[in-house]
Amino acid sequence: MRLANVAPVARGARVGSSDPTRAVAANGTRAPPRRTASFDPPGRGERGRTVVRRNTPAGVGRKADDPLGVFRLEYDVSQDEKHRPKTWKPTITVAVSGAAGQISNHLLFKIASGSVFGADQPVILRLLGSERSRTALEGVSMELEDCLFPLLREVDIGIDARTVFAGADWALLIGAKPRGPGMERGDLLEMNGKIFVEQGKALNDVAKPTCKVIVVGNPCNTNALIALSHAPNLDPKNFHALTKLDENRAKCQLAIKAGVFYETVTNVAIWGNHSTTQVPDFVNAKIDGKKATDVITDREWLESDFTPAIQTRGGLLIKKWGRSSAASTAVSIADHIRNLVNPTAPGDFFSSAVLSNGNPYGIPDGLCYSFPCRSKGDGSYEIVQGLEINDWLRERMDKSAEELVNEKGCVGSLFGDAHLDEFDIQCPVDLDDTLLPGEM
Template identity: 50%
Template sequence: MSTSPVKVAVTGAAGQIGYSLLFRLASGSLLGPDTPIQLRLLEITPALKALEGVVMELDDCAFPTLDSVEIGDDPNHIFDGANLALLVGARPRTKGMERGDLLEANGAIFTAQGKALNEVAADDIRIGVTGNPANTNALIAMKNAPNIPADRFTALTRLDHNRAISQLAAKTGAKVSDISKMTIWGNHSATQYPDIFHAEIAGRNAAEVVGDQAWIENDFIPTVAKRGAAIIEARGASSAASAASATIDAARDWLQGSAEGDWVSMAVASDGSYGVPEGLISSFPVTTKNGDWEIVQGLEIDEFSRARIDASVAELAEERDAVSQLGLI
């Protein structure tokens, strides 16, 4: 192992997602087998004892890539020198709630954490927000960290992206590895727009391969958009292992680059592309390289897609206004 260690902070580390995420991080799924990882784990004080138990299990795995683990309840200490912060810690929704119902409960967490990151994170910090409502939590953290460039904040729509690929593969009989250029637009919520009009299956246009507009409208889009609720209904708890996996996919591609000829979905601060108001954290098709991202330009947006993107973006603007009224940004 030759490279120097990377400091990765994870919040909500004693939670459901944490229980899957930490072991994947420690075993090299994010940085590969040659880069040691230093885990910095943040929890609220009452959860620290449970977190100690998780750290005992991490020790017991004897992962060669795990350089060190530090736990605590003070973001200013845990984020100190962090190169990557995965902000997972937040209350999950339960049956019957929409993710936006969590705005007030979770918003305060991201104000404090944005401020702490602003103070103590490393200069190359990258921040991925998984905790819901992810887009607006990322906006809150970004607005509370004025010294960190806005393009260092992203929110997770990779789980939606992966769900969309999986649904499309099941419908067409294609392998997931044959599907490229999937896009999730907008909010990580029921208004999101999974778009297969630019996606490809083994190089052919996915919507043409499907050839079934009714399936796209009445089956594919709602299934992907409401998958989180379906999992809560079935499992009695929100998705965890798949969310951890997507959190790693997103961070890995951000740091190491998206595949040649493909793109990924990430919620990033809009620069006004595709008519999304500047500054909203909205999901776009992006290419990534060495910790930078770029919104894919020039995609043709027809009326069907336009209406769905606009609806999701309108919801993001409402969420922004709500947290602004709460004094969080």
């Protein structure tokens, strides 16, 4: 296999038994060499031979379709197996877009450390950037290598979604353009929507049909819907938009109000859009196993303080920080993945925006809407049935659904044919109430 390595420690180093890029794993075994790899097909290198090319200039030893790798190694990958603990699961490939952005800067290191997919789950990271982020992406790879994570088997960087998403088991779609000065909401929908048309098509063509897709780039619900509509080869149930951050925010505020540690707060559903119309559900929430409304009896606070605080918390954070949530978003993406790869605790649930088709809560089909979900721990999920929907919730859940219908109408031309029924919705003239949490 031909490999590119951007870590300075590997420059000029021969990959052998004294390879300084090998770490001592927690169990005392020597970890394998990390590999920051090109996308060249495997099997090119002479077995057992290590070749290091330094600072390969463009055009020398580099094909036009090469990714960004600057330093490259070739070595016998069969050596890898000797250093792989027998208890490890088969390696998975995790593709991440917006990999040079703020959220990824927190998330990638969690994934590589084993704290997301598990301490026995080796990963290949595939990082998608753009011309803008070429060198930044190399920097990210260098930092990943310098961490000596035993479970990180390979890091690939590239700017072509079709190459980066090849064989992906998971695709974390974080990259999206933030709204700029003077830009209308409709412009943002249209502009970011186009990214997800291309990425949906790329996933369809090259990702594993079982690939799980988590869309984070805003407006994430509609972006996820656009992506899945271009990916008929993938199971539409495997597309998620992130609302776990909203759930975490809600749990924390309920815990503070109740004067309890936040781990005792469970069963907090976020309904609807990741926007200011989202509905953080205190009606079904539990605190220490009791109904949250029996523990926090101040209804006025729940309806008029707690609810808008969660709906607009992203915006408050932007005001204070000068940028949007990055660390807490990364943590919530990690939580979201853990929610899917571990069985949900009995009686509990987590929030995820998923395809609404056939949902038991009367939300129209064809939307990416946040529901309470449960997982068996195999990466799949089901929408939890039978939650109490009182008039207060119903009115707000429907309003959020209506907002998603409008968003869908505004970018109707971006939808593909897959998984969605025909729809005929006009873009409403006034989109003032379709705000992201970061827009006030």
